Amino acid sequence: MQVKEKYLNFYYETIGQVEEPKIDPRKTALLLVDLQNEFVLRDFGEALQFKEAGEWERWIPFHDRLDDIVIPNNKKLLNFFRSNNLMVTYGRIACLREDGEDRSPVQKSEGWNGMLIPVNSYAAQMIEELAPLENEIVVNKTTDSVTTGTNYLTLLQFMGIETVVVTGIVTDQCVASTVRGLADAGLKVICVEDACAAGSQELHDAELKIMSVIYCDVLSTDETIALIKKNL
Template sequence: MSWKNSFRSIYYEGAPEPADLDLGWKETALLVIDVQNTYLARPDRATLTPDEQRRYDAWTPFHSRMRDTVIPRTADLLARFRRHGIECLFARIACHTKDGRDRSLSQKMPGWNNLLLPKDEAPSQLVPELAPAGDEIVVTKTTDSALTGTNLRLILHNLGIKNVVCAGIFTDQCVSSTVRSLADESYNVVVVEDCCAAGSDELHRKELEIINMIYCHVMSSAELIAMMRL
């Protein structure tokens, strides 16, 4: 199966295959979303309670996917884009205040999304393997969408970008929110399936099915590399 007929929801069953995409290098940017230290940190399992160990084990497939697939393939894409002078941009979640009083409501809610990531502290930094190089642009947000919560819209306009290739985490949260915002602004959006991850493979695949063909085109890194001749 190719990107033209994979990840289809009921809305697009039987729809014609999309045409090949024209992703000119000067009008295309790679946006890496929220691959930050906090999401890759893990405690020593042996120090956890049985209930904490259960939750730890539930997240092991995510960490394996990040280590074995998402980070190395995103690093490869970054290297290819950089070699051809294609814009690479980054988004990260970080608040400007120590106590997080500037965060959006969704990041103050109790539970997993209660994120306190002061901008200068280690947990909020991008992982070293995907660190920006030279003068590559990083936007900081306290929202899910990298477009809504920053001046990214203006930056993309000033750079002359029409096509945005998205990678990062989490597929069903910040990646999806960013993709929808970009689509609403009439950007052509590509989501690189093997450069993204959600808390579970089921959530990852379902969200790709939801956003594919209406807000973006979903494809593998190999398909993108072939299409753009990188």
């Protein structure tokens, strides 16, 4: 398989070709990261804070990418996984205490990473278009990575999962931390390039270039679905 030139990093630029991922669809899980009301909606949560701070204009490209590319592709992946009875999981930022004392220091910090999102709040819920169905696993986290401070890796082990298809926001923070955590735990990881977004396209592309091959295979939505279909 040819590594996309866009994501060909220094360590692999003389190789170019890598082995196509070998996956067992029945041992593969989809993981949607942080696609929550707080971060995605234009008339709620962070978007209102950006507008009040006079910063909204610079966030419009991020929200345009979410609405036009990321959300539709996540819906496409969800529909595919559900229609083939494959594993669907979610990771979301959500503290168990209303005062947020169970949050990590990062989430208690001042600035963009500081956030208080109680688990039962509207802000914490996945957006309506991507809401989990009954029997789909939702893991609450007070860290960036879905694998840190949660039982997610244990659940995957119990369910016999070997490959995780990762989507969500933001590419260079919670998505990247999750990809690395999964890879370090010995799982195969596919990061879906057009089902993720960062604050800027530059950050999105840079993070995927850093992670490509080393921590994950970077594929498109259509490439991911085709790969799984081929192995069904």
